[in-house]
Amino acid sequence: MTDRNLHWAPIPVGDVVPGEPPVPITVWPVPAPHGEETMSNAMGVRLVHNLTHPSDLVIDLAAGPQLARAVIASRRRNHLQAPRQVGWGPEAATLIVTGWPTGDASPVQFFVRCRASLVPGGCVAVLLPHGEVVLPVDVVIAAKRAGLAYLQHIVAADRPPRRGQQTQLDIHTDVLILTRSPMRAGGGDG
Template sequence: MGVRLVHNLTHPSDLVIDLAVGPQLARAVIAARRRSHVHAPRQAGWGREAATLIVTGWPVADTSPAEFFLHCRASLVPGGCVAVLLPHGDVIAPGDVVIAAKRAGLAYLQHIVAADRPPRPGQQTQLDIHTDVLILTRSATETRGG
């Protein structure tokens, strides 16, 4: 999933802010020859340079969702994206995330469902859904007032 996020949402030399737990995204960033900053979500000041992609787990500790998404929006280039990794099972979380992001000026772009194994042709397979990924974006055409 990290490889797809990095390749689909960034270009070479774009900055990726990694707030996720684990080395998976870092490996994808290195393989795609992107630049990254690894931070804790509650850390103030994720750097002076705006990022094209911010990837984070959910929920975020020690900050409100509204504050977190305001910080994300301020750290994104226009047209940049935030990928929020949600553990599967909480049917309310995606809606809560989208509402908090919209209040901070981010727009809902896409919902990706990542499964632990692909279905096999000719076999009825029950997919164990591993995680939901919500993609939110900062408008590339926003005006100062909006």
């Protein structure tokens, strides 16, 4: 018997960062966000199309309208929320997208709330400005303490890399994809 509402996290491809298991690194050639916005329109479209299916629920905690536009255009459903609000709604989401930092809650508390709001196999996409070396590590540690797994690292750059050429990437955003794994190695939800 299969559960039609269960969606597995995407299987990423690309280079990998050593770990248990290794975490793939993917380069997305998308424009940088403007001003105080979390992402560009192209980033919103890539996140929605790569991490959700039609009619899936997306929780938008990002600054700017880019993700909402992508959700509407791709026929997904969304809850547009401020991170500090009390409830994100009773229905579990397939994708939660947020900038960083997230507000008043501690990072672990925030990720515990995310985990409780995700379907098994659902993802949290955390968008970080590129350049702070320690910040992605701190985010991953907090997410793991909350029971989320580190699935993929996306590097967003203005120019795409060219095969066979050494290209200096103009990286502007690191996107950490975290997942509520359907099953842990021990058999429990994790």
